[in-house]
Amino acid sequence: MQIFKSENKKSNALPLLAVGTFGLHVFTLLLLIFHGSMLQQLRRQLTPQSLVQLVDGRVITADPQENLERQPETIRRFVAETMNLMLTWSQQQPPTTVWEISSQLVADDFKQKMKSQVINLNPDSQFENVNRGTENVLVIQKISQPTKIGNGQWKVEIFANQLTFSSYDKLGKSTSFNKQILVRAINEPATSLPNAPLPSHFAVYRLGEARLEIYNVCEIQDKNCSGNSN
Incomplete structure (x- = not known):
């Protein structure tokens, strides 16, 4: 019970x-x-x-509008470090991997043309496969002060050389890289970190915090350089 x-x-x-x-x-x-x-x-x-x-x-x-203003030194640093990352590679950091990571800092509608410019910069170098002992390094001589060309848009002139070293050429070969780089402010960072990031991922992610992107690259003597990349 x-x-x-x-x-x-x-x-x-x-x-x-x-x-x-x-x-x-x-x-x-x-x-x-x-x-x-x-x-x-x-x-x-x-x-x-x-x-x-x-x-x-x-x-x-x-309500406040999106801030499209950037300090000149922020723009110059973004251009310098982005181009340095994009045009410096070796067998340990192959060009395809470097491009895949650094292209996050390039506007979507300009990526294909920018990649072609990088590949054609030094036709003798191998973009897909880098020979053992081969190394490409970008050496920057000068970066101009940014020129404002629109709301949240600037033009920067860069004077540099890409040096190519190999196991049989220790002195290296120099290819000039004198360009007008057009950058613009964006609302949100375009960069992200993968699950297993490389040091290059961290570098690009840090640059992406400036909320800038490259949307065109012209020859230094081009007087009609504009936002139209075609």
Whole structure:
């Protein structure tokens, strides 16, 4: 008889336990919704609005626009380090791998043309397969101050040489790389890190934090260099 009563009490406790657990889940869900609402309100409070003065004298407030301004030294550093990464390779860092990583800093609609320019820079070098002992290094002589050519767009002139060394040519061969590099500001970084990143991935990811991308490259003497890469 006592065993029956004990089992009866256990069976009666199960529905209560289920109801209590369900109630706890509902309370947790409501708490999360409340916290989410509070975070949204806090985000709106912490995001300052801009004061806009209209032509007719009225004043309104508006949400801030995307920042398309970059410091000149940030632009110069982005161009220098990007081109250095892109045009320096060896058997340990083959050109195909270097291009795959560094091309994240190039606009999507310009990647194919940029790759062709990199391959044709030194026709004697092997882009797909690098011989043992062969190494290409970009040596930069000068980078100009950025010239603003549009809203969030700049042109930088770079004067450099790509040096090619091999096991049978220790003195190396020099190929000039004198170009106009056109860069523009972007809203979000275009770079990402894979699950097993290489040092080059970290370097490109760090450069991507500047939120810039290369969208055209022209010869240094081209007077009509513009955003049209065709």
